[in-house]
Amino acid sequence: xxxxxxxxxxxxFASVEQQANPKLRGKAIAVIGSGHRTVITTRxxxxxxxxxKTGMNIYEAKKLCPHIIFVVGDNEKYTHTCAExxxxxxxxxxxxxxxxxxxxxxxxxxxxxxxxxxxxIGYVIKKEIKKKFxxxxxxxxxxxxxxxxxxxxxxxxxxxxxxxxxDAQSVLHSLxxxxxxxxxxxxxxxxxxxxxxxxxELGNAPASLLRNKFGxxxxxxxxxxxxxxxxxxxxxxxxxxxxxHSMTLPxxxxxxxxxxxxxxxxxxxxxxxxxxxxxxxKKVSLTIRYPDFETFTKQATLPxxxxxxxxxxxxxxxxxxxxxxxxxxxxxxxxxSSLMRDSNDQATLxxxxxxxxxxxxxxxxxxxxxxxxxxxxxxxxxxxxxxxxISPAWRPSGIRNVKxxx
DNA sequence: TCTGGGGTCCTAGGACCC
DNA sequence: TCTGGGGTCCTAGGACCC
Numbered sequence: 001x002x003x004x005x006x007x008x009x010x011x012x013f014a015s016v017e018q019q020a021n022p023k024l025r026g027k028a029i030a031v032i033g034s035g036h037r038t039v040i041t042t043r044x045x046x047x048x049x050x051x052x053k054t055g056m057n058i059y060e061a062k063k064l065c066p067h068i069i070f071v072v073g074d075n076e077k078y079t080h081t082c083a084e085x086x087x088x089x090x091x092x093x094x095x096x097x098x099x100x101x102x103x104x105x106x107x108x109x110x111x112x113x114x115x116x117x118x119x120x121i122g123y124v125i126k127k128e129i130k131k132k133f134x135x136x137x138x139x140x141x142x143x144x145x146x147x148x149x150x151x152x153x154x155x156x157x158x159x160x161x162x163x164x165x166x167d168a169q170s171v172l173h174s175l176x177x178x179x180x181x182x183x184x185x186x187x188x189x190x191x192x193x194x195x196x197x198x199x200x201e202l203g204n205a206p207a208s209l210l211r212n213k214f215g216x217x218x219x220x221x222x223x224x225x226x227x228x229x230x231x232x233x234x235x236x237x238x239x240x241x242x243x244x245h246s247m248t249l250p251x252x253x254x255x256x257x258x259x260x261x262x263x264x265x266x267x268x269x270x271x272x273x274x275x276x277x278x279x280x281x282k283k284v285s286l287t288i289r290y291p292d293f294e295t296f297t298k299q300a301t302l303p304x305x306x307x308x309x310x311x312x313x314x315x316x317x318x319x320x321x322x323x324x325x326x327x328x329x330x331x332x333x334x335x336x337s338s339l340m341r342d343s344n345d346q347a348t349l350x351x352x353x354x355x356x357x358x359x360x361x362x363x364x365x366x367x368x369x370x371x372x373x374x375x376x377x378x379x380x381x382x383x384x385x386x387x388x389x390i391s392p393a394w395r396p397s398g399i400r401n402v403k404x405x406x
Numbered sequence: 407t408c409t410g411g412g413g414t415c416c417t418a419g420g421a422c423c424c
Numbered sequence: 425t426c427t428g429g430g431g432t433c434c435t436a437g438g439a440c441c442c
Binding site for chain 1 (some may be wrong): 408409410411413416422
Binding site for chain 2 (some may be wrong): 429430431432433434435436437438439440441442
């Protein structure tokens with residue numbers, strides 16, 4: 001029987017900030033992005049007592065908790081800490097999945113006996129993280145990642161819980177289905193319509209009924225209700241499927257010139273990241289959000305692969321041309337997908353010219369050294385710089401380490 | 407005084423081809 | 425008189441995650 005540990009930092013960004021600035025310790029704080037249209041990314045446990053939630057806008061949070069302190073997130077701090085955490089994990093097993101910036105899975109099936117058992121590993125890791133970074137984490141232990149994650153969710157904060165196989169049924173019996181990793185509000189609602197509210201009921205539901213309602217995931221849902229999960233750890237990160245950036249604008253805009261300038265900026269962010277990690281895409285997508293939050297995405301397939309800023313931009317504008325905007329624009333997004341590796345020996349496959357590539361290389365080098373948008377096209381110069389992006393989806397390294405310097 | 411940004415996976419319908 | 429069937433590619437949108 002496998003033994004999986006789920007290590008989940010408690011209020012990670014907020015804890016890191018409280019550690020970096022002693023004045024914030026013990027206080028209700030929330031980590032946010034920059035700009036007035038930002039939302040709460042993480043809030044300290046002190047702030048949670050007042051009902052402050054992730055995703056809330058700052059005005060709502062302030063209303064619930066008038067003394068809350070907002071801290072603009074600093075992704076460099078978090079990615080650095082995350083990379084350091086990884087060094088601790090691999091001392092106990094080589095099979096580590098860094099699932100997100102604040103969460104990891106460790107498969108200690110074959111190594112736990114070297115360290116006095118899985119619980120002992122959990123306690124050592126907790127102690128070590130507390131000592132080195134001053135932050136708390138919660139450890140879940142179970143035979144698979146679904147249950148390990150559940151164990152850590154149930155033990156939060158600063159806890160450790162081991163759900164053994166024989167205990168799974170009693171834990172799941174009256175647990176709401178929404179608690180399971182992978183069941184969101186839509187599936188919760190649909191299950192509720194069928195009279196299924198708890199994991200116990202889900203596990204007992206006929207597979208045929210679930211298959212009928214949910215198609216291929218029906219069987220998986222039943223297994224989840226039984227605490228069974230066959231997803232293996234993903235130890236080596238695969239190639240990305242898409243690369244994108246989006247931005248809620250400081251103000252809703254309608255002028256074509258402004259929209260295009262933003263699209264150029266986003267295309268540059270996308271192209272630059274793609275070039276940095278050696279990918280090119282065959283599809284370009286444009287996302288638009290109106291002030292009423294209606295959001296849609298349109299995509300176009302290109303004749304060839306590209307990671308050239310101006311080609312991405314040109315296709316984004318092309319898609320825009322086909323849209324009749326019904327209102328001002330609140331958010332714009334550009335992404336590329338259907339990616340392939342852009343290695344030098346494949347260069348002939350790409351429909352761009354060597355000269356253009358070398359110019360972009362020079363621009364990238366300057367921006368890498370002096371910060372994003374040091375060198376930028378004239379039409380962008382009058383525009384605001386993008387807000388500092390803050391997202392728990394970052395990785396400590398690799399393409400998903402989205403670092404946008406201010 | 408309003409609601410971020412980074413992703414992945416799945417489904418459904420239409421076009422097109424043989 | 426009554427409209428194949430399988431496969432691929434493409435687009436849009438929904439659901440979920442941190």
